[in-house]
Amino acid sequence: MDKDRVEGKVKDIAGRAQRQVGEWTGDSESQAKGAAKQVEGKVQNAWGNAKDAVKKGSDRADEKTETTDVEDEESGTGRRRAS
Numbered sequence: 001m002d003k004d005r006v007e008g009k010v011k012d013i014a015g016r017a018q019r020q021v022g023e024w025t026g027d028s029e030s031q032a033k034g035a036a037k038q039v040e041g042k043v044q045n046a047w048g049n050a051k052d053a054v055k056k057g058s059d060r061a062d063e064k065t066e067t068t069d070v071e072d073e074e075s076g077t078g079r080r081r082a083s
Helices: 003-025 028-075
Strands: none
Touching: 003 028
16 A cells, blocks of 8 residues: 555544534634645545556566466467566
């Protein structure tokens, strides 16, 4: 799990709490700051998700290439197929 996902979730929750407290107390500035922090957290969390997805895709591609190489070696052709 990417650290951006964790940090983003923390900011999202903190912003949500700050926004809610602002609503309860009638403090519009606190509401706005909390909402901004919440959006920042959601964006950072989404960025972390994207990085994780790219890493997973890269890992799968590496696994597929390794599997293909082993199959080629076992077949005795001595060639590597492009995946």
